[in-house]
Amino acid sequence: MELDVFVKVVDVLTQNLQVSAGKLQIKSVLKRSSQSPELNVRKSVGDLTRRTSVCPAGRHVTAAEALQLGIIDEVTDHNAVDAAVRLAQSVAGKPLDARRISTYPCPRPPDSDVVFEKVMQEVRRDARGAIAPVTCVQAVRAAVALPYAKGMEREKELFATLFTSGQARALQYYFFAQRAVGRWSTPSGARWDTSKPRPVRKAAVIGLGTMGRGITVSLAQAGLSVVAVETQEKQLLAAKQAVTGMLERGAKRRGAPLVLDQIKYGRSVQAAADVDLVIEAVFEDMALKKSIFQQLSRLCKPGTLLCTNTSGLDIDELASQTQSPELVVGMHFFAPAHVMKLLEVVHGPRSSPEAVATAMQLGKKMGKVSVAVGNCRCFVGNRMLRPYVMQAYFLLEEGATPEQVDQVLEDFGFPMGVFKMSDLSGLDVAWRMRKAEGLVLPASAGESARIREGSRYSPLGDLICEQGRFGQKTGRGWYQYDKPGGRVAKPDPWLHGFLEEYQTRHGLAARRIDHQEVLERCLYALINEGFQILQDGIAAGPEDIDVIYVLGYGWPRHRGGPMFFAGQVGLDKVLQRLEHYHQVHPDVPALKPCSLLRRLAASGNPPISRWREILQKPRSQL
Structure with missing residues (x-):
């Protein structure tokens, strides 16, 4: 004033x-x-x-x-x-x-x-x-x-x-999209304006690895009392030190009081018995998570919300391990959890409106932009990431280099390309997930090494990991670094030789791949999956997807988000290019245009503001 x-x-x-x-x-x-x-x-x-x-x-x-x-x-x-x-x-x-x-x-x-x-x-x-x-x-x-x-x-x-300019329109769209995601709804009819959240004053975090530590900091900075549980003594001591450091730096940066006394540490899940909400953040292992949810269901007071920080496991399967599945939702934080603004709130068919509203409200209290999404394998962000990454692998098989692919994506506006991003996050993380899904086969598999369930698959990421190349943490990945933990990516002659040997072994002829093909195959495969997610009802509208990708995956803000970008390019053009690439690569289902994309393109490329309306219209059964 x-x-x-x-x-x-x-x-x-x-x-x-x-x-x-x-x-x-x-x-x-x-x-x-x-x-x-x-x-x-x-x-x-x-x-x-x-x-x-x-x-x-x-x-x-x-x-x-x-x-x-x-x-x-x-x-x-x-x-x-x-x-x-x-x-x-x-x-x-x-x-x-x-x-x-x-x-x-x-x-x-x-x-x-x-x-x-x-x-x-x-x-x-x-x-x-x-x-x-x-x-x-x-x-x-x-x-x-x-x-x-x-x-x-x-x-x-x-x-x-x-x-x-188109970029001005993209920025204006994104500004309002961030506000639109707060007006959430679910297929069951639950809505933001009719669902009342529960008060949450005390929360527990189970598992104090990298994600659990960041979540603990976020909750404490939001003013909640936090019970932080880690069963391994060595890990617990390291977590205490890390959390204290993050809180001290945060308090200094924000000019806010230190909140160390709001956190109590424990080595048993029993410590979470009297909290209002639990966030499980243990290793991404379904059996382990099931065991923890069974314990929490028995130990916690009636009405306690049970949340999981899984990045892609089945929420319904975890909910089935509890006495009150309606109180189970996913709260998928992004690393580092105390810094990244995005929170995917994952609801299953049995999640109560109150549980969803509470998780959304808690995200807002922590300073996050919460986006409500449905339950499916890998949810929204990671589900769309898979075809994007796999197209990048296919491009390497066909003659591109990691440097070329990354440069094209960075010129588009991403802070880093797909291979630099993989090196940063650690190649072993995705490798472990592929192993759990049965996708990793022995080297003796021959031609079947490049086929999974009748579709094309690239084992390049698996083969790189078998060499002990996990990215920045080992000093070698898709790039080479001066030392383990190094940050400056440099082209690796070994990797280039490895790709040539791979192509020879599998009878692949390297060809020249231009800028346009790299961009279209990576982005349009990702966008196509976004349309499938809308069609499946996993995301309520294109704004949800766009906010997730700008805040969580580095999509350039001045391009609005993947779904807005598709509309700006022209849905008919995106459809035509996908049809072209699918004709060339018929064994890649991710390039087959989604029927919703066809439907929208046939409707005359309607503006993105009308997509929800078209999504809600019943389709003819004739």
């Missing part, structure tokens, strides 16, 4: 002054004298690099830095309104023409072109296809190079281009 008042005082009385409270953080779009921050470069052009670093990133600056940059006129540690009034009174009746930015001379340093070129290269690299940061640099450059009036006109042109 004080900030609103002082801005009005400044605008009305002086039109050219701004005062800032000393601890205030000002976003870089805050305007001085109703002029854009790009033009403040005219006040001081001595450090163009610093000034161009603020606008493209949209970063916040402290009041002190804003004063130094010339965005504001004064910083105060006292009442901002009083300071603004004093400043306004000090200039009342005095001419202010000399303060008008349009009258400032704009000396141009001789090396400004070099500076701008360097900045532009850095911004293009970091923007990963986003046009707004690049346009910001162009606007700043125009402010320096052109007379005031022409600089303003150029900025107006640039802004108009952004305002009408």
Whole structure:
């Protein structure tokens, strides 16, 4: 309120002054004298690099830095309104023409072109296809190079281009999609506005590995009392130390009080007997999870919600181990759990509306964006990830390299490509899951090594793991690293030789694969699975899928999400390209267009806002 008042005082009385409270953080779009921050470069052009670093990133600056940059006129540690009034009174009746930015001379340093070129290269690299940061640099450059009036006109042109761009529409869509997912519904008829959540004051976390530690921190920071259970003494001690460190760093960063006393540790599931909600976060093993749910069902007080952090196991199967299956839901956190904003809340057919509402509300309390999804193998995010990753493997079999595939995906806007992502998360994690599903066969399997259940399969990931190459943790994976735990990925000659040997062994002829094929096969296979998920009723609408992929899987925000992107490309074009690739690769079911995609394309490529309406229409049985 004080900030609103002082801005009005400044605008009305002086039109050219701004005062800032000393601890205030000002976003870089805050305007001085109703002029854009790009033009403040005219006040001081001595450090163009610093000034161009603020606008493209949209970063916040402290009041002190804003004063130094010339965005504001004064910083105060006292009442901002009083300071603004004093400043306004000090200039009342005095001419202010000399303060008008349009009258400032704009000396141009001789090396400004070099500076701008360097900045532009850095911004293009970091923007990963986003046009707004690049346009910001162009606007700043125009402010320096052109007379005031022409600089303003150029900025107006640039802004108009952004305002009408597809990326602007994508960002606007995503903004509202994040809000739409809070208005959840389930196939059973449960809804966000008719389902009342239970109060949760005390929660338990079972299993203090990487995920359990992050979940414990999230719950404690949300103000809950937490019982953290780990049966292994060594693991428990390590977890205590890790959780304490995360909470201390978080408290310092947020300027919030430390909440260590809200957590109690135990070595027995019995410690969770009197909590309101339990989140199981043990190893991804169904037998182990079943055993824990059986124990919890016997031990916990009546009405306790039992949640699992599984990333893809059957929620219904776990619920069947309990006396109250209606109180079981999935709460799929993303690593690191105390940082990542996404939470998939997984409901089974027997999950009560109250249980779903409680998990959704708890996610919101922890600062997460909660998305309600149905129960199926791997839920939404990981289910769509599978065909995406498998297409990348197939591309390697056919002649691409990990560097090529990753570069195409990173140019599209992903923070890292599929192979760098796999190295980061650990190749052994997915390998262990494939083993559990019976997908990993011995090397002696011959041609059948590339076939599973009548469909094409690539064992490349399995073979890499058999070499002890698990990614960054071992210093070798799809790339090589300077040492185990290294972060800088480098092309690996061994891997290239391995791929050539693999192709020879299986009679595969390497061919040239272009940028378009890499992008279309990876993205359209993922999108096709998204349409199947909508058709199956696992996600209620395209917004759910898009929010999951932007927040959980690095889909570039400026492209809206995979389903929005499909609509922007044109559903008929996506359909046509999938038909083409499926004709070339008939043994890859993921490339066979989903019937919902065909239906939407036949409906004339309706806008994404109408997809839910079409989804809900009964189809003719004729």
